[in-house]
Amino acid sequence: MPDTLERMVLTGPVRMSDSGHTRRRILTATGAIMAGATLAGCGLLDDEPDPVPAPDPLEPLLAEALSLAGAFDAAILAQAALAERLTPLAEDHRAHAAELAKVIGKPLPSGGAAGPSAAAPPGSAAETLTALRTAEQAAQKTAVAACVAAPAERAALLGSIAACRAIHVLALR
Amino acid sequence: MNEQLAGALAAEEAAIYAYGLIGVHLTRVSEVSGARDSEQEHRRRRDYLVDRLDELKTGAPPAPAGYRLPFEVTNRASALKLAVHVEDGVAQAWRAVLPVTEKNARNDALSAMTDSAVRATAWRRFAGITPLTMAFPGRPS
Numbered sequence: 001m002p003d004t005l006e007r008m009v010l011t012g013p014v015r016m017s018d019s020g021h022t023r024r025r026i027l028t029a030t031g032a033i034m035a036g037a038t039l040a041g042c043g044l045l046d047d048e049p050d051p052v053p054a055p056d057p058l059e060p061l062l063a064e065a066l067s068l069a070g071a072f073d074a075a076i077l078a079q080a081a082l083a084e085r086l087t088p089l090a091e092d093h094r095a096h097a098a099e100l101a102k103v104i105g106k107p108l109p110s111g112g113a114a115g116p117s118a119a120a121p122p123g124s125a126a127e128t129l130t131a132l133r134t135a136e137q138a139a140q141k142t143a144v145a146a147c148v149a150a151p152a153e154r155a156a157l158l159g160s161i162a163a164c165r166a167i168h169v170l171a172l173r
Numbered sequence: 174m175n176e177q178l179a180g181a182l183a184a185e186e187a188a189i190y191a192y193g194l195i196g197v198h199l200t201r202v203s204e205v206s207g208a209r210d211s212e213q214e215h216r217r218r219r220d221y222l223v224d225r226l227d228e229l230k231t232g233a234p235p236a237p238a239g240y241r242l243p244f245e246v247t248n249r250a251s252a253l254k255l256a257v258h259v260e261d262g263v264a265q266a267w268r269a270v271l272p273v274t275e276k277n278a279r280n281d282a283l284s285a286m287t288d289s290a291v292r293a294t295a296w297r298r299f300a301g302i303t304p305l306t307m308a309f310p311g312r313p314s
Contacts, residue, residue, distance in 0.1 A: 088304050095308035147271065148280050155271035159283050160309040163264065163290040167306050170294050 058154070061146050061161070062100040064139055066109070069093035071135060075128045082125055086132075089168050096161050103154060133172040140165035174273040175231050177266075178222055181285070184266035185219040186236040188212075191259045194242075198252035204299055208256065211292055215263070218285050225278075253300035260293035261310075268311030286311050 072090035076083045101108045123131075143162035150158050192212035199205050223233045246255050267286035274282055290310035297305050 088306055092306055092308040099309075144280070144283060147283055148276065152272040155279060156268050156311070157309075159268055159271045159286055160311050162283060163287040163310040164306065164308055166287045166291050167294045167310060170291055170298075171305050 056104040056106075057149070058100055058104050058146065058158075061142060061158070062097055062104060064142055065093050065097040065100060065161075068135060068139055069097065071132065075132060079125050079128050082128065085171075089132075089171060092164055092168070096164070099157060100161075103157065129172050133169055136165050136168045136172065140169065174270075175226065175229060177270045177273050178226055178229075179231075179234055181263075181266040181270055181282075182219065182222040182226065182233055183236075184263045185215050185222060187240055188215040188259045188263050189219060190240050191242075191255055194246050195252045195256050195259075198246060198249050200249070204249075204253075207292075207295065207299070211256070211260075214288065214292075218263075221281070221285075250300065253296055254302075256296040257293050257300065257302065260289045260296060264289040264293065264311040265313055 069090050072086050072093065076086050076090065079086075097108060140162055143158060143165055147155055147158035147162050189212060192208050192215065196205065196208045196212070199208055226233045242255065243258055244251060244254070246252050264286050267282050267289065270282040271279055271286070287310075293310070294305060297303075
């Protein structure tokens with residue numbers, strides 16, 4: 001850190017003279033930018049569309065939770081015999097989606113989960129369980145990566161989601 | 174961070190102690206080997222934590238001489254219940270480490286937490302406890 005500071009102090013004036021700008025011109029330019037900011041702040045430039053906020057890094061995890069819930073719903077429809085076993089797992093994913101939406105600060109998409117994209121998988125119960133297990137394994141990796149990359153205040157929630165997906169892999173065995 | 178690491182260490186020590194009692198009451202091969210593997214795993218995590226605390230120059234607090242069990246362990250059912258209880262406790266302790274660590278250290282904490290949550294699930298299944306899963310493992314109930 002001291003090293004960075006020192007470099008900034010040393011190179012600052014050098015850059016100024018390199019660019020050929022006088023201090024006054026730089027100050028004037030800054031003033032113009034400030035004035036622009038003030039005008040925008042006053043609402044005079046409201047015709048400008050609001051800048052699109054960057055998507056929250058947890059958006060993909062939320063989408064994945066909803067898609068997993070949908071995959072379980074579809075599996076339950078296709079394999080009624082598995083309903084008792086799979087329903088609590090679908091509910092876990094919905095609980096994750098609700099919590100992630102809260103943290104991101106946006107409402108859950110209406111309808112909760114189970115889009116038409118989650119087509120009922122054909123095949124035997126064993127094949128259905130295998131497919132769900134594979135999806136959980138991939139989703140666990142996503143959640144681990146999200147947890148490790150997250151700021152401190154999100155780490156515990158994302159850790160629990162990752163651990164839950166790992167538990168599901170066992171529960172589907 | 175020291176406080177959270179010390180909390181995880183205390184949970185691991187308690188787990189090592191508990192598995193000594195649990196193993197006595199199990200007879201099925203899969204359960205006995207499960208208990209043995211779990212104890213080994215907790216010893217490995219304990220050593221990791223002792224090393225981490227040494228690196229931080231705080232040293233590991235001494236393990237208590239004994240533990241008060243949450244309930245009496247007299248048979249297979251109560252032994253399995255204690256295993257679930259212990260693993261849930263370890264998962265909770267490691268979860269508290271996540272916000273105070275970064276990168277590799279956080280990844281290690283998450284692995285430890287996940288392993289305990291998975292073991293708790295395996296013991297629940299042996300014990301026939303439902304629900305088998307929970308949405309937020311490690312979150313204090």
